[in-house]
Amino acid sequence: LLPTAAPGVTPTRVMTIAGSDSGGGAGIQADMRTFAMLGLHACVAVTAVTVQNSLGVSGVQTIEPDIVAAQIRSVTSDIGVSAVKTGMLATAEIITAIADAATEVGIGGGGVPLVVDPVCASMHGDPLLRADALDTLVGRMFPLADVVTPNLDEVRLITGIDVVDADTQRDAARALRDLGARWALVKGGHLRGSDRSPDLLFDGDDFVEIDAPRIDTPHDHGAGDTLAAAICGALSHGYSMPDAVAFAKGWVTRGLASAYPLGAGHGPVNPLW
Numbered sequence: 001l002l003p004t005a006a007p008g009v010t011p012t013r014v015m016t017i018a019g020s021d022s023g024g025g026a027g028i029q030a031d032m033r034t035f036a037m038l039g040l041h042a043c044v045a046v047t048a049v050t051v052q053n054s055l056g057v058s059g060v061q062t063i064e065p066d067i068v069a070a071q072i073r074s075v076t077s078d079i080g081v082s083a084v085k086t087g088m089l090a091t092a093e094i095i096t097a098i099a100d101a102a103t104e105v106g107i108g109g110g111g112v113p114l115v116v117d118p119v120c121a122s123m124h125g126d127p128l129l130r131a132d133a134l135d136t137l138v139g140r141m142f143p144l145a146d147v148v149t150p151n152l153d154e155v156r157l158i159t160g161i162d163v164v165d166a167d168t169q170r171d172a173a174r175a176l177r178d179l180g181a182r183w184a185l186v187k188g189g190h191l192r193g194s195d196r197s198p199d200l201l202f203d204g205d206d207f208v209e210i211d212a213p214r215i216d217t218p219h220d221h222g223a224g225d226t227l228a229a230a231i232c233g234a235l236s237h238g239y240s241m242p243d244a245v246a247f248a249k250g251w252v253t254r255g256l257a258s259a260y261p262l263g264a265g266h267g268p269v270n271p272l273w
């Protein structure tokens with residue numbers, strides 16, 4: 001996957017629908033870093049502003065749902081996008097506005113590829129989605145999604161399945177698929193007690209395991225966002241889903257290996273070619 005940005009040439013455009021991290025590690029900032037490194041032009045629909053540093057989130061201001069939807073309509077009616085990802089969506093009202101706008105402009109549902117990262121909380125446990133919004137996230141965004149990318153905590157919240165091994169990871173993939181996404185990716189990065197980090201991708205027929213070494217670092221802030229953004233970037237270049245996820249897994253593994261300390265807490269992943 002090579003950058004497509006060249007002088008005077010309009011690059012492939014993608015969009016992230018997500019929250020801002022003032023510390024520059026996760027959220028929109030992580031997505032834009034990955035998009036820029038892949039030679040893509042990054043469009044943004046901001047859902048929320050988080051007050052955040054390396055120690056956690058201390059405040060959230062959500063954006064009016066109409067303004068979130070208007071950002072999507074404005075970008076797609078003029079600039080156009082080849083793939084979209086969603087991250088922190090914050091509230092049921094924002095999710096409803098996004099799902100309505102996405103349906104209207106042809107994002108997801110077999111149109112423009114859509115990666116839905118069902119972000120619920122930060123690694124510090126700070127809520128990034130209101131508890132009463134989970135049903136709306138699943139009910140409205142999953143049926144539109146080409147792939148959903150929950151971590152194991154999100155899998156437990158969404159399906160009730162506690163993934164502890166390869167069998168339960170398969171059960172979770174089946175349960176997620178049943179909720180309407182075309183592909184389910186069950187990330188194994190939070191499976192403890194292994195020197196591997198096996199992710200499992202499932203389309204209802206075939207399981208694809210995407211394995212990588214576990215990188216032992218406290219500096220993994222924004223790893224999930226970066227993975228989903230890299231999948232989105234690869235899809236915008238026409239990759240198949242298994243190839244896009246394999247590319248993204250390598251991308252985030254290298255990003256973890258070259259992550260850097262920042263502040264007194266968790267530093268960000270640092271994607272590098």
Ligand code: PLP
Nearest residue numbers: 019026027088119122123221222
């Ligand atoms: N802040 C924002 C705005 C996010 O979107 C996310 C993850 O999606 C996070 C923080 C949490 O990142 P992490 O769990 O890597 O700390």
